[in-house]
Amino acid sequence: MARSYSLRRRLLIWLMVALLAVATLAVVDTWREAEDTANSLSDRVLAGSVLAIAERVIVTEDGTLEVDVPYVALEMLTSAAQDRVFYRVDGPAGFITGYQNLPSFKTEAEIAYSSAVFRGEPIRLAVLQRAASSGVSAIPFTVTVAETTIARTQLTQTLLLRSVVRLALLILAAALILWLAVGLSLAPLNRLRDAISRRALDDLRPVEQDVPREVQGLVDTINSFMTRLSAALDALRHFTGNAGHQLRTPLTIVRTQLALAQRAETPESARRAMDTADGAIAHAERILAQLLLLARIDETASDRMQFGIVDLAELARSRTADYVVGAREAGIDLGIESDGQVLVRSDPMLLGELLNNLIENAIAYAGSGADATVRVAVEGGEALLEMADNGKGVSEDQFALIRRRFSRGDEEKPGAGLGLPIVEEIAGLFGGEISLHMAEPHGFIVRVHFPRLPQQ
Numbered sequence: 001m002a003r004s005y006s007l008r009r010r011l012l013i014w015l016m017v018a019l020l021a022v023a024t025l026a027v028v029d030t031w032r033e034a035e036d037t038a039n040s041l042s043d044r045v046l047a048g049s050v051l052a053i054a055e056r057v058i059v060t061e062d063g064t065l066e067v068d069v070p071y072v073a074l075e076m077l078t079s080a081a082q083d084r085v086f087y088r089v090d091g092p093a094g095f096i097t098g099y100q101n102l103p104s105f106k107t108e109a110e111i112a113y114s115s116a117v118f119r120g121e122p123i124r125l126a127v128l129q130r131a132a133s134s135g136v137s138a139i140p141f142t143v144t145v146a147e148t149t150i151a152r153t154q155l156t157q158t159l160l161l162r163s164v165v166r167l168a169l170l171i172l173a174a175a176l177i178l179w180l181a182v183g184l185s186l187a188p189l190n191r192l193r194d195a196i197s198r199r200a201l202d203d204l205r206p207v208e209q210d211v212p213r214e215v216q217g218l219v220d221t222i223n224s225f226m227t228r229l230s231a232a233l234d235a236l237r238h239f240t241g242n243a244g245h246q247l248r249t250p251l252t253i254v255r256t257q258l259a260l261a262q263r264a265e266t267p268e269s270a271r272r273a274m275d276t277a278d279g280a281i282a283h284a285e286r287i288l289a290q291l292l293l294l295a296r297i298d299e300t301a302s303d304r305m306q307f308g309i310v311d312l313a314e315l316a317r318s319r320t321a322d323y324v325v326g327a328r329e330a331g332i333d334l335g336i337e338s339d340g341q342v343l344v345r346s347d348p349m350l351l352g353e354l355l356n357n358l359i360e361n362a363i364a365y366a367g368s369g370a371d372a373t374v375r376v377a378v379e380g381g382e383a384l385l386e387m388a389d390n391g392k393g394v395s396e397d398q399f400a401l402i403r404r405r406f407s408r409g410d411e412e413k414p415g416a417g418l419g420l421p422i423v424e425e426i427a428g429l430f431g432g433e434i435s436l437h438m439a440e441p442h443g444f445i446v447r448v449h450f451p452r453l454p455q456q
Contacts, residue, residue: 008182015178016171023167027160034159038152039113039124046126047111049145053087057141059134065091065141069098083148086118090142104144115149122149188212192219204230253280307430309453310346312383313338313376319355320374323363331368332389334359338376342383344450346430354426358387358446361420366391366444383450390443399436423448 056068067089088098103116107127114125123146131138188211195209206223257277264270320336327334344351355374362372370391377384424434427448437445 007186008179011182012175012178016175019171019174023171026167027164030163031156031160034156034163035152037159038155041155042124042147042152043113043126046113046124046145046147049085049087050111050126050128050143053089053145054128054130054141054143057089057130057132057143059132059139063134063139065089065096065132065139067097083150084121086123086146088144090144092140096141098144102144102146104142106142116146118146123147124149124152185212189215196222204233251280253277307345307347309343310348310351312342312344312346312351312385312450313340315348315352316355316374316376316385319352320359323356323359327359327363327372330363331370332363332366333371334363334374335371336374336376339378342376342378343453344383344430345453346450350426350429354423354448355385357420357423358385358448361446362387362389362391362444365394370443378452379449381452383452385448385450386445388439388443388445390439393438393442393444394436396438420446 053067053069056070058066058068060066069087069089086099086102088100088102088104089096090104099118102118103125104127105112105114105125107129110128112127114127116123116125125144125146128143129140130143131140133139188209192207192209192211192215195207204226206226207219209219211219254277257273257280261270261273261277264273316338317336320334324334359372359374366372366389370389372387372389372391375384375386375388377386420434423446427434427450430450432448432450435447435449437447439445
């Protein structure tokens with residue numbers, strides 16, 4: 001048994017997986033942007049401190065450099081995170097003031113930034129190289145300012161946390177919207193389910209329900225299945241009804257003859273009764289075979305099976321040969337004429353049954369001494385199958401009668417009255433048509449036209 005699953009839950013899981021993957025990439029990108037933003041803001045403050053200290057570097061009368069570090073230059077670096085600030089100033093002769101062990105570096109840019117470690121803590125450095133004028137010459141110097149990265153880290157984390165919270169809210173909102181949207185989208189399916197469940201067991205009409213285009217294919221498939229099921233049930237009802245009606249008479253004959261055989265006073269009388277019963281059983285078997293064939297035709301039509309390519313001429317020769325001996329015993333000269341290979345799209349078994357019924361009808365009704373000919377030809381771009389005899393024939397006013405089920409032109413002849421209706425139904429199944437004609441000067445002709453394959 002197939003396991004059921006929740007479409008809503010499956011869609012939600014796949015959406016969450018996709019959103020989480022996108023959110024992970026977004027968080028990584030946001031972390032980088034937050035780090036860059038925090039560094040950019042803090043580096044501007046570092047640059048201000050470096051410039052403020054550089055402005056206070058002067059050349060003394062003896063030609064040395066002197067620095068009066070302003071308090072405001074270091075005050076601007078203080079923060080709620082309690083970052084520690086370090087600085088140093090170097091001249092041509094080396095260290096002038098500040099933290100002598102503070103790392104520094106040479107740069108060609110006016111102000112350069114770098115990350116380092118000082119006293120076991122990560123720091124951010126800003127280095128400025130400039131020259132102080134003595135009136136005679138310019139004396140180069142370097143100003144280095146550094147701060148610990150506590151505030152930067154906290155700012156990065158704050159920006160990242162806010163971004164993660166927003167993403168989480170968006171994901172939850174998307175999940176809620178999807179949950180509601182799927183529920184609304186599945187409402188037509190629920191209405192379709194209710195419409196089908198409210199139907200009576202024998203109501204196999206096509207379902208007419210407004211559904212989304214994506215579901216219309218499912219509704220079309222259900223309607224196609226219901227149409228085929230209705231056709232199959234109709235065929236079953238026809239079969240059971242026809243079987244009950246047509247088999248009642250031969251079974252009654254069998255029971256009567258068996259009763260007569262039991263009461264017979266002589267072996268000859270008993271034998272005649274048994275022969276009559278045997279004939280009735282054979283007649284019942286023939287009726288049952290014809291009814292089963294009709295059911296097979298209905299089933300084939302409802303299933304819309306794909307037919308193969310059949311050589312009508314070869315099949316006609318084979319089936320005609322099967323009846324030559326029986327036709328001779330009935331006084332019928334049975335033959336065949338064909339123009340060679342004639343291909344049609346059909347089912348070999350059903351097309352063979354069509355030929356059987358045509359030949360058996362000719363043998364049964366043409367009369368002793370008649371000629372019966374099966375002819376296969378190409379006529380007017382179509383494949384033609386013709387069964388013609390020069391027997392006593394059938395009058396035109398009986399044509400409509402003999403095309404109906406269980407109707408026979410000659411009530412004294414054996415049969416169920418299904419031969420010609422079966423021929424017509426099988427022909428129609430393969431796109432063919434039948435026509436009835438009187439032969440000259442006497443006789444009967446049945447013509448069946450089939451669509452011929454274009455490659456011939």
